[in-house]
Amino acid sequence: xxxxxxxxxxxxxxxxxxxxxxxxxxxxxxxxxxxxxxxxxxxxxxxxxxxxxxxxxxxxxxxxxxxxxxxxxxxxxxxxxxxxxxxxxxxxxxxxxxxxxxxxxxxxxxxxxxxxxxxxxxxxxxxxxxxxxxxxxxxxxxxxxxxxxxxxxxxxxxxxxxxxxxxxxxxxxxxxxxxxxxxxxxxxxxxxxxxxxxxxxxxxxxxxxxxxxxxxxxxxxxxxxxxxxxxxxxxxxxxxxxxxxxxxxxxxxxxxxxxxxxxxxxxxxxxxxxxxxxxxxxxxxxxxxxxxxxxxxxxxxxxxxxxxxxxxxxxxxxxxxxxxxxxxxxxxxxxxxxxxxxxxxxxxxxxxxxxxxxxxxxxxxxxxxxxxxxxxxxxxxxxxxxxxxxxxxxxxxxxxxxxxxxxxxxxxxxxxxxxxxxxxxxxxxxxxxxxxxxxxxxxxxxxxxxxxxxxxxxxxxxxxxxxxxxxxxxxxxxxxxxxxxxxxxxxxxxxxxxxxxxxxxxxxxxxxxxxxxxxxxxxxxxxxxxxxxxxxxxxxxxxxxxxxxxxxxxxxxxxxxxxxxxxxxxxxxxxxxxxxxxxxxxxxxxxxxxxxxxxxxxxxxxxxxxxxxxxxxxxxxxxxxxxxxxxxxxxxxxxxxxxxxxxxxxxxxxxxxxxxxxxxxxxxxxxxxxxxxxxxxxxxxxxxxxxxxxxxxxxxxxxxxxxxxxxxxxxxxxxxxxxxxxxxxxxxxxxxxxxxxxxxxxxxxxxxxxxxxxxxxxxxxxxxxxxxxxxxxxxxxxxxxxxxxxxxxxxxxxxxxxxxxxxxxxxxxxxxxxxxxxxxxxxxxxxxxxxxxxxxxxxxxxxxxxxxxxxxxxxxxxxxxxxxxxxxxxxxxxxxxx
Ligand code: ADP
Ligand code: MG
Ligand code: MG
Numbered sequence: 001x002x003x004x005x006x007x008x009x010x011x012x013x014x015x016x017x018x019x020x021x022x023x024x025x026x027x028x029x030x031x032x033x034x035x036x037x038x039x040x041x042x043x044x045x046x047x048x049x050x051x052x053x054x055x056x057x058x059x060x061x062x063x064x065x066x067x068x069x070x071x072x073x074x075x076x077x078x079x080x081x082x083x084x085x086x087x088x089x090x091x092x093x094x095x096x097x098x099x100x101x102x103x104x105x106x107x108x109x110x111x112x113x114x115x116x117x118x119x120x121x122x123x124x125x126x127x128x129x130x131x132x133x134x135x136x137x138x139x140x141x142x143x144x145x146x147x148x149x150x151x152x153x154x155x156x157x158x159x160x161x162x163x164x165x166x167x168x169x170x171x172x173x174x175x176x177x178x179x180x181x182x183x184x185x186x187x188x189x190x191x192x193x194x195x196x197x198x199x200x201x202x203x204x205x206x207x208x209x210x211x212x213x214x215x216x217x218x219x220x221x222x223x224x225x226x227x228x229x230x231x232x233x234x235x236x237x238x239x240x241x242x243x244x245x246x247x248x249x250x251x252x253x254x255x256x257x258x259x260x261x262x263x264x265x266x267x268x269x270x271x272x273x274x275x276x277x278x279x280x281x282x283x284x285x286x287x288x289x290x291x292x293x294x295x296x297x298x299x300x301x302x303x304x305x306x307x308x309x310x311x312x313x314x315x316x317x318x319x320x321x322x323x324x325x326x327x328x329x330x331x332x333x334x335x336x337x338x339x340x341x342x343x344x345x346x347x348x349x350x351x352x353x354x355x356x357x358x359x360x361x362x363x364x365x366x367x368x369x370x371x372x373x374x375x376x377x378x379x380x381x382x383x384x385x386x387x388x389x390x391x392x393x394x395x396x397x398x399x400x401x402x403x404x405x406x407x408x409x410x411x412x413x414x415x416x417x418x419x420x421x422x423x424x425x426x427x428x429x430x431x432x433x434x435x436x437x438x439x440x441x442x443x444x445x446x447x448x449x450x451x452x453x454x455x456x457x458x459x460x461x462x463x464x465x466x467x468x469x470x471x472x473x474x475x476x477x478x479x480x481x482x483x484x485x486x487x488x489x490x491x492x493x494x495x496x497x498x499x500x501x502x503x504x505x506x507x508x509x510x511x512x513x514x515x516x517x518x519x520x521x522x523x524x525x526x527x528x529x530x531x532x533x534x535x536x537x538x539x540x541x542x543x544x545x546x547x548x549x550x551x552x553x554x555x556x557x558x559x560x561x562x563x564x565x566x567x568x569x570x571x572x573x574x575x576x577x578x579x580x581x582x583x584x585x586x587x588x589x590x591x592x593x594x595x596x597x598x599x600x601x602x603x604x605x606x607x608x609x610x611x612x613x614x615x616x617x618x619x620x621x622x623x624x625x626x627x628x629x630x631x632x633x634x635x636x637x638x639x640x641x642x643x644x645x646x647x648x649x650x651x652x653x654x655x656x657x658x659x660x661x662x663x664x665x666x667x668x669x670x671x672x673x674x675x676x677x678x679x680x681x682x683x684x685x686x687x688x689x690x691x692x693x694x695x696x697x698x699x700x701x702x703x704x705x706x707x708x709x710x711x712x713x714x715x716x717x718x719x720x721x722x723x724x725x726x727x728x729x730x731x732x733x734x735x736x737x738x739x740x741x742x743x744x745x746x747x748x749x750x751x752x753x754x755x756x757x758x759x760x761x762x763x764x765x766x767x768x769x770x771x772x773x774x775x776x777x778x779x780x781x782x783x784x785x786x787x788x789x790x791x792x793x794x795x796x797x798x799x800x801x802x803x804x805x806x807x808x809x810x811x812x813x814x815x816x817x818x819x820x821x822x823x824x825x826x827x828x829x830x831x832x833x834x835x836x837x838x839x840x841x842x843x844x845x846x847x848x849x850x851x852x853x854x855x856x857x858x859x860x861x862x863x864x865x866x867x868x869x870x871x872x873x874x875x876x877x878x879x880x881x882x
Pocket of ligand 3: 620713714752773775776
């Protein structure tokens with residue numbers, strides 16, 4: 001026979017903490033406290049299983065009804081009181097409680113069991129008529145509101161009228177007569193609204209309240225909350241029926257809520273609020289201003305000391321900060337709830353390290369107590385959580401952190417303002433590599449178009465620059481120097497604030513709080529390093545980022561993109577000369593000018609990563625990206641022609657236009673790029689390999705240990721890799737011979753096309769390592785252009801076609817499956833082949849877990865995400881042991 005009802009109370013408890021799925025969080029917590037000998041008013045929990053069964057057919061089995069009936073009998077015997085008794089009635093509360101605490105579920109009903117008759121009994125018994133009618137009017141209004149769905153305002157306004165009528169300020173000034181009169185009027189409201197009398201049979205009251213709790217599982221608020229928090233719809237809620245205790249019995253009574261430690265800072269100090277002579281939700285409802293918990297010691301010292309002891313006991317038992325609720329009735333303390341307390345990011349870190357120091361938890365547990373989101377928040381300046389904000393638009397939360405600055409519309413303006421020491425937010429339709437300087441100079445970036453891996457997003461994350469992208473509600477009017485957003489006009493140099501963690505755009509200046517890696521967070525990350533087996537590298541393409549990432553714990557570079565090295569004022573002319581070159585010879589000549597600059601870059605990067613592997617990807621993007629825009633050129637041509645220029649510039653511009661036209665591709669992402677470029681123009685890769693190897697040789701000569709890993713992009717056919725590899729090795733050997741140095745270099749490939757994964761056994765023959773480029777792999781697997789997804793992915797998500805943006809969270813089912821093929825085929829040829837992931841997914845928690853599960857050796861992510869990856873990698877190891 002199934003057990004549907006679990007009792008709790010001193011010496012009669014059936015449940016325990018581990019039965020949370022069945023009893024709900026509240027029921028399990030009450031049972032566990034009773035087991036620990038902590039004073040809890042007795043009661044019983046009807047299981048979540050009953051909820052599920054009830055919701056199917058809106059009725060209960062005989063067995064359930066029988067067990068509830070027995071539990072009521074038992075509760076009556078235990079209290080030596082009966083429901084509805086006219087001399088000394090038993091009153092109960094009816095409380096909902098799902099597995100996880102869930103706003104949106106039914107509110108608690110207090111003082112159930114009062115009727116026109118039993119209220120007299122209560123008044124007589126305690127010799128306090130005012131108290132009895134205070135309970136009664138509370139009960140009728142709560143029942144009306146929570147169980148019958150009558151707007152609480154209807155009751156509230158009657159209280160207000162009464163207070164006016166009697167010329168008093170506070171509820172506590174209402175006397176017995178007034179409260180009695182209110183109870184009568186409240187019953188009138190119910191009759192009027194519902195067409196039936198307020199039930200005068202406590203068993204009927206109880207059954208209606210229980211039904212209402214179960215029904216509330218499916219109310220719209222609860223459904224929405226579950227959807228947002230990925231909570232299973234099939235769990236159901238439990239119902240707790242508990243003997244009432246009264247905090248409203250005078251000055252030695254009261255009620256409060258508290259945390260065993262400060263949930264905001266983590267400080268080990270009792271934290272909470274209480275109200276004397278109050279009941280239930282008065283504290284949170286803001287009816288009166290509650291007092292700080294410390295002062296309770298002066299008012300009801302015995303109960304306070306007992307409360308402090310209980311908190312210690314609870315922490316020692318649950319080994320975590322607890323969020324508790326209590327009531328004191330005439331000096332006697334009762335605990336009504338305990339659960340793991342919610343905490344801020346800062347508190348999570350402090351609590352975890354403190355508790356290790358106190359011997360309460362071990363390091364492994366501490367590492368699981370800090371969440372990836374916590375680190376994300378801690379690493380970026382953020383908006384004061386207490387600030388009141390008016391969010392005017394939302395885009396994609398592309399790069400976390402908050403930023404405040406004056407609006408500018410061009411990269412140059414951002415740079416100019418920065419020189420003057422002004423803070424800016426760069427607002428662009430979208431950004432391109434030419435905007436990098438402006439992005440670096442600005443505090444943050446907003447783009448109108450683009451997805452989570454758009455240029456602005458990737459660069460923003462790389463720089464640790466807050467970024468909101470794809471904010472389609474904004475329309476920029478550059479001519480008038482303003483943008484419009486949902487009815488607001490924002491002019492150039494007006495202040496805006498953005499929150500890259502939520503995608504919010506706010507007009508005006510919002511106060512920010514600073515970020516830092518404090519000693520506690522350092523400890524957590526060190527412990528994570530001791531636990532994890534998955535390596536963590538960074539994506540960095542300049543010495544500053546590499547150095548930063550190393551400080552944040554990166555164990556090498558997993559992706560050094562070389563295309564950014566082709567930008568910059570002194571380089572662009574040589575790059576353009578190379579692209580404009582008519583033949584190989586002139587191309588080599590232009591490349592020669594670039595060689596020393598590239599070498600300089602590699603020297604810097606190698607230095608900051610000394611002793612650690614550095615994976616360098618040879619040039620990947622199509623060449624036209626380095627030429628000016630066609631429209632820009634056309635405009636220039638018109639200008640020159642109008643001015644009657646005779647310096648020959650016209651012809652020059654025409655030539656560039658011709659080249660732009662000839663390089664133009666319909667689908668550049670699928671066009672002449674990656675190793676295709678290297679094969680058609682081998683001299684480009686030759687120059688890059690020379691620069692890499694010369695830098696490596698020189699530093700080796702200085703006594704450093706340098707480990708270059710040269711990576712070929714966009715390989716789909718084994719011969720592409722074979723040919724490129726041969727070329728790379730020839731050049732590498734040549735440079736080493738010239739310099740008289742031997743270097744342990746590797747040549748590997750990106751796996752970023754489905755074909756590459758599928759023929760990975762062939763490709764592995766030619767590769768020293770694999771790196772999964774999950775951005776392109778997602779793009780080519782889905783056939784989604786990553787720069788255009790913001791047009792339809794949000795709609796897909798709303799329609800439930802896909803859950804996440806696949807460029808933000810790796811698609812395990814599709815892209816992940818292709819990766820698995822690549823891994824197993826690759827390792828079938830070379831069992832020890834080193835493999836990593838270097839897409840943006842390398843810093844996303846779910847994707848990191850996945851990378852661990854499928855047996856990758858490392859993940860590589862932007863510098864600011866390195867600490868998150870370290871933490872999550874350790875959590876993966878811990879999970880896999882369970
Ligand atoms: P929530 O889940 O919204 O916190 P609870 O079921 O914990 O709702 O109830 C809210 C408040 O009602 C409690 O904090 C407590 O003050 C009061 N309460 C609930 N049950 C009782 C009871 N049996 N006796 C006295 N007060 C109670
Ligand atoms: Mg509660
Ligand atoms: Mg790629």
